[in-house]
Amino acid sequence: MDCTLVYLVAYAGTLACIGAIAYKVRSYIKKPVHVRWELYPVAHDSERAAYGGSYLEDADWWKNRQKPSFIAGMKGLLIELLFLHLTLETNTKLWYRTYPFHLGLYLLIGGILFTCLTAVARIMGIEPGIVLTAMGNIVQVLSVLGFLGLIAGGAGLLHRRLSQPDLKRYSTREHFINLCAFILLGLIGLLTWLGNPSFFVMARDFTVSMITFSFAPMDSFLFSFYITFGFIMAAYVPMTHMGHFFMKYFLYHDIRWADQPTQDNPATQKKIGIVLGFPVSWKASHIQGDGKKTWAEVATTNPTKPKE
Amino acid sequence: MKAPLNLRDVSTVRGNLADIAEEDLIQLPIDMENIPWKPLGEEAKDKYCCLLDDMLVLQIPRPQTPREEEELVNRFLEGMRKLFTPENNWTFLPMLETSMNYCAQCNSCSDACHLFEASGKNEMYRPNFRSEIFRRIYKQYIAGEPFAKWRYGDIGLNWMTVARLGELAYRCNLCRRCAQSCPIGVDNGLIAREIRKLFSQELGINPPELHDNGSMLQLSTGSSTKMNALVVRDNVEFINEDFSESTGYEFTTPWDVEGADILLIHNAGEIMAWPENIAAFSIIFQAAGLSWTLSSDLAAYDSINYGTFYDDVQFARTALLHAQAAKKLGVKKIVLGECGHAHKALTVIADRILPQELNVPRESCFPILRDIVLSGKIRFDQTRNDFPVTLHDPCNVVRLMGINKPQREILRHLCPQFREMTPHGVENYCCGGGSGFAIMSRNNIEAWRNNISGRRKMRQICGAFSECLGPETKKYVCAPCSNCKGQIREIIKHSGLLEKNSLQYGGVVELIVNAMVDVNPGFIKWEEE
Numbered sequence: 033m034d035c036t037l038v039y040l041v042a043y044a045g046t047l048a049c050i051g052a053i054a055y056k057v058r059s060y061i062k063k064p065v066h067v068r069w070e071l072y073p074v075a076h077d078s079e080r081a082a083y084g085g086s087y088l089e090d091a092d093w094w095k096n097r098q099k100p101s102f103i104a105g106m107k108g109l110l111i112e113l114l115f116l117h118l119t120l121e122t123n124t125k126l127w128y129r130t131y132p133f134h135l136g137l138y139l140l141i142g143g144i145l146f147t148c149l150t151a152v153a154r155i156m157g158i159e160p161g162i163v164l165t166a167m168g169n170i171v172q173v174l175s176v177l178g179f180l181g182l183i184a185g186g187a188g189l190l191h192r193r194l195s196q197p198d199l200k201r202y203s204t205r206e207h208f209i210n211l212c213a214f215i216l217l218g219l220i221g222l223l224t225w226l227g228n229p230s231f232f233v234m235a236r237d238f239t240v241s242m243i244t245f246s247f248a249p250m251d252s253f254l255f256s257f258y259i260t261f262g263f264i265m266a267a268y269v270p271m272t273h274m275g276h277f278f279m280k281y282f283l284y285h286d287i288r289w290a291d292q293p294t295q296d297n298p299a300t301q302k303k304i305g306i307v308l309g310f311p312v313s314w315k316a317s318h319i320q321g322d323g324k325k326t327w328a329e330v331a332t333t334n335p336t337k338p339k340e
Numbered sequence: 341m342k343a344p345l346n347l348r349d350v351s352t353v354r355g356n357l358a359d360i361a362e363e364d365l366i367q368l369p370i371d372m373e374n375i376p377w378k379p380l381g382e383e384a385k386d387k388y389c390c391l392l393d394d395m396l397v398l399q400i401p402r403p404q405t406p407r408e409e410e411e412l413v414n415r416f417l418e419g420m421r422k423l424f425t426p427e428n429n430w431t432f433l434p435m436l437e438t439s440m441n442y443c444a445q446c447n448s449c450s451d452a453c454h455l456f457e458a459s460g461k462n463e464m465y466r467p468n469f470r471s472e473i474f475r476r477i478y479k480q481y482i483a484g485e486p487f488a489k490w491r492y493g494d495i496g497l498n499w500m501t502v503a504r505l506g507e508l509a510y511r512c513n514l515c516r517r518c519a520q521s522c523p524i525g526v527d528n529g530l531i532a533r534e535i536r537k538l539f540s541q542e543l544g545i546n547p548p549e550l551h552d553n554g555s556m557l558q559l560s561t562g563s564s565t566k567m568n569a570l571v572v573r574d575n576v577e578f579i580n581e582d583f584s585e586s587t588g589y590e591f592t593t594p595w596d597v598e599g600a601d602i603l604l605i606h607n608a609g610e611i612m613a614w615p616e617n618i619a620a621f622s623i624i625f626q627a628a629g630l631s632w633t634l635s636s637d638l639a640a641y642d643s644i645n646y647g648t649f650y651d652d653v654q655f656a657r658t659a660l661l662h663a664q665a666a667k668k669l670g671v672k673k674i675v676l677g678e679c680g681h682a683h684k685a686l687t688v689i690a691d692r693i694l695p696q697e698l699n700v701p702r703e704s705c706f707p708i709l710r711d712i713v714l715s716g717k718i719r720f721d722q723t724r725n726d727f728p729v730t731l732h733d734p735c736n737v738v739r740l741m742g743i744n745k746p747q748r749e750i751l752r753h754l755c756p757q758f759r760e761m762t763p764h765g766v767e768n769y770c771c772g773g774g775s776g777f778a779i780m781s782r783n784n785i786e787a788w789r790n791n792i793s794g795r796r797k798m799r800q801i802c803g804a805f806s807e808c809l810g811p812e813t814k815k816y817v818c819a820p821c822s823n824c825k826g827q828i829r830e831i832i833k834h835s836g837l838l839e840k841n842s843l844q845y846g847g848v849v850e851l852i853v854n855a856m857v858d859v860n861p862g863f864i865k866w867e868e869e
């Protein structure tokens with residue numbers, strides 16, 4: 033079967049996925065400095081995170097503030113990402129559905145990573161030894177568990193969104209379409225897995241072919257359908273609210289946990305100088321921004337005092 | 341209970357959108373009397389947009405013609421566009437935009453909200469209710485997402501939607517407990533504040549208590565209490581004399597001391613409402629031998645910064661005045677008295693607003709008080725505080741600043757019967773007066789605070805004192821924040837809980853002075869004065 037179109041979709045999907053993530057990340061980090069708006073506990077305060085404390089608990093805190101722990105911060109984020117622990121705490125019934133769904137996605141992503149490694153090994157001519165064989169077996173297991181997670185979790189979420197009136201009121205067409213699409217992806221994947229001798233071998237050969245631009249034909253229609261649909265989803269997801277899977281890093285590190293005082297940070301001091309020069313155009317009478325007056329000018333104007 | 345609201349109802353329902361029946365409210369184990377909800381008068385209804393629940397915080401002028409209706413929508417959209425530009429909203433744009441784009445609509449935040457819970461899960465109080473209305477307008481009209489109407493549904497944007505959104509922004513205490521429970525990091529409290537900002541900064545519509553009689557008064561006379569520097573100094577002088585006599589401890593309060601180590605800034609409301617708090621600070625600082633001063637510069641004797649609740653420009657103006665006063669005196673640091681929002685405003689938010697030359701170090705009073713109490717410089721008699729004490733955690737100080745331990749260390753040291761509320765610390769519930777409500781009493785706002793917003797906190801307080809709720813045991817709710825004290829005072833007063841349950845309230849410093857050996861016993865009073 034000539035699968036050129038499948039490959040083209042795969043390339044386009046990969047580029048669109050990377051492009052969308054890069055665009056969103058870039059547009060976030062390009063934004064000017066914002067005010068501090070932290071929320072405790074802050075995970076990178078390794079000594080005090082357990083009870084939600086901060087360096088502000090010390091008198092003269094600026095004299096010997098403990099530096100934030102990168103490891104503790106990453107650990108906090110990873111625990112949230114891997115176990116969805118806030119959902120478990122606040123919405124346990126939903127967690128039973130959303131966790132298998134997310135876990136399914138993580139397992140599939142893990143499977144893709146292993147597949148890529150074995151594909152690279154194959155291109156490099158490395159003989160399939162015990163490690164590569166084990167990797168192949170792992171991919172087989174990760175894939176089927178991933179598909180099952182997507183199907184079960186997705187169906188559970190769909191059911192909950194339809195059956196719980198309070199959740200239904202906030203569920204949009206997009207939610208239902210997304211969930212159906214993921215369930216469908218899981219189903220096609222599962223059928224492909226069941227209907228072929230080795231899902232892993234197909235995935236690895238496809239990856240080799242993609243990397244080497246050899247556009248090798250595919251024997252399984254289901255697999256080619258799975259690939260096409262999978263790459264379309266990969267392009268689509270970062271463009272929607274599901275982009276939270278990568279934006280969470282910023283939501284946590286740059287907003288929720290951003291407790292670094294300005295006095296320690298010359299870069300922030302410089303950025304504050306820039307934003308204070310931004311023009312203001314808010315129209316209320318106590319501001320009278322005309323699009324020319326700067327923040328510094330507006331903030332140093334007392335609207336209750338006669339103009340000098 | 342009526343059928344729950346749908347999002348689209350904001351644009352279609354005529355008259356009130358919601359009402360909360362008494363039987364829907366959560367039950368309390370004490371005899372708390374609800375304040376009857378009075379229907380708004382015809383005059384108010386003619387003049388203002390009264391479309392939510394017979395409570396009127398914002399007082400949006402009611403459009404009288406279709407043209408005015410359209411104008412309200414257009415002005416709102418104009419303001420909303422500005423909210424999403426870096427020039428006009430560099431302060432909060434990343435938080436706002438991410439809160440618009442990444443909510444999963446999972447409603448995991450709902451149960452975190454004390455208003456949602458206390459109101460018997462009334463849909464209007466679901467943290468995501470107002471956010472999702474705002475979000476859908478954003479996606480359709482501001483971000484212009486493809487097929488937004490079809491993908492997310494059209495809530496209908498008309499003058500009623502706008503008016504209700506404005507009012508809905510004031511059915512939130514900005515406590516950010518919902519944000520803390522959101523797995524993604526979406527902040528419904530922030531969204532409420534941004535809507536408040538839009539109305540204030542673009543349409544010039546804001547609650548008079550926060551703006552005309554709040555931040556504007558502070559900028560003109562120096563304090564939202566209307567006290568100018570002369571009056572404040574006179575009043576503090578009077579407090580010095582009065583409390584020196586009653587405590588038997590001779591003390592003074594220094595003013596405008598150049599080169600002092602500390603500039604202490606009180607919430608000036610304390611001077612009028614809780615003079616014992618002002619006296620207690622002066623007594624403790626003097627007894628500890630600190631080098632400190634108050635400032636009589638414009639706004640520098642009142643730490644309030646109501647811009648925190650509704651307006652970034654007013655916020656910045658006030659923060660600058662506070663910092664300038666410290667700079668002028670050449671103090672080493674600013675210490676904030678027992679006022680939660682002032683803590684957060686000047687220590688944290690202003691940190692990226694003040695230019696570097698004005699970035700004088702700023703800190704909370706609690707660490708320094710803890711150090712004094714534990715240092716042994718002052719002698720204490722803990723038996724004077726031998727009554728049940730529980731601690732309310734002001735959201736601004738604890739959840740939003742992480743200042744959790746110092747006040748507890750003081751209470752554990754000085755109060756043998758100290759007990760925690762459940763939950764406490766960063767998971768505390770708002771007192772119900774947060775984000776400016778504690779100073780508002782009109783158009784059913786006092787009923788709202790008493791019946792709904794303060795209810796969850798009262799249930800916590802009752803829980804902490806469950807074994808001794810009766811009048812025979814004196815009990816003290818330590819609420820170290822002017823705003824929280826104002827809210828708790830009103831509830832205690834309205835239901836006579838001091839007489840019925842011997843429930844008293846106050847700050848941390850009062851407990852410290854109450855236990856000081858060098859002070860006459862009985863600093864804390866158990867009867868109404």
Ligand code: SF4
Pocket residue numbers: 442443444445446447448449450468521522523524525526527528
């Ligand atoms: S704000 Fe967070 S917790 Fe609430 S509905 Fe949105 S994603 Fe869920």
Ligand code: SF4
Pocket residue numbers: 452453454455456466467511512513514515516517518519528529530532770
């Ligand atoms: S900020 Fe507080 S009051 Fe406002 S919606 Fe969230 S939990 Fe409720």
